[in-house]
Amino acid sequence: MIVAGIGSRRGVGVEDILAAVAAGMGGAGLxxxxxxxxxTGPTKRGEAAIFEAGQRLQREVRVIEAEFLHAAEPRLLTRSAASQAATGSPSLAEAAALAAAGPAGRLLAPRTVCGPVTCAIARDGSGQ
Structure with a gap:
């Protein structure tokens, strides 16, 4: 399973999210x-563009609770003081991707910054 973790500034558009996902997948070699x-994380529950992107891609959007984001922190490749202040996670995109991919999940690359959106790609432990 491949997971795209999403972080963003407030009020981003769906095209921004889709562009970041495409860039993240490219950066991960996919x-x-x-x-x-x-x-994504609980601070992004109100970001309609993330959920609209999921609809356009015909994919589920999982909101990962803070405790699971924190549990993923030792596996992060990137840390940002701005992300920590805004979301409570040093890399919301990476932490969300890792948490959704499970305990054996791994990042395929550091997060990609695409304008106002960050995207990190993780693969679960199954390798599929």
Whole structure:
């Protein structure tokens, strides 16, 4: 399972999210694929564009609770004081991707910054 973790500034558009997912997948060496799941954190519950992107991609969007984001922190590749202040996670995109991918999940690359959106791609332990 491939997970795209999403972080963003407030009020981003769906095209911003879709562009970040495409850039993240490309950066992870999967340019022609669509992730199986999108994931984000509780501070992004109100960001309609993330959920609209999930609808357009015909993929589930999982909101990962803070305790699971925190549990993923030792596996992060990127840390940002701005992300920590805004979301409570040093890399919301990476933490959400890792948490959704499960305890054996791993990041395929550091998060990608695409304008106002960050995207991190993780693969679960199954390798599929």
């Amino acid at each position: 340019p022609d694929q669509v992730p199986d799941v999108l994931a």
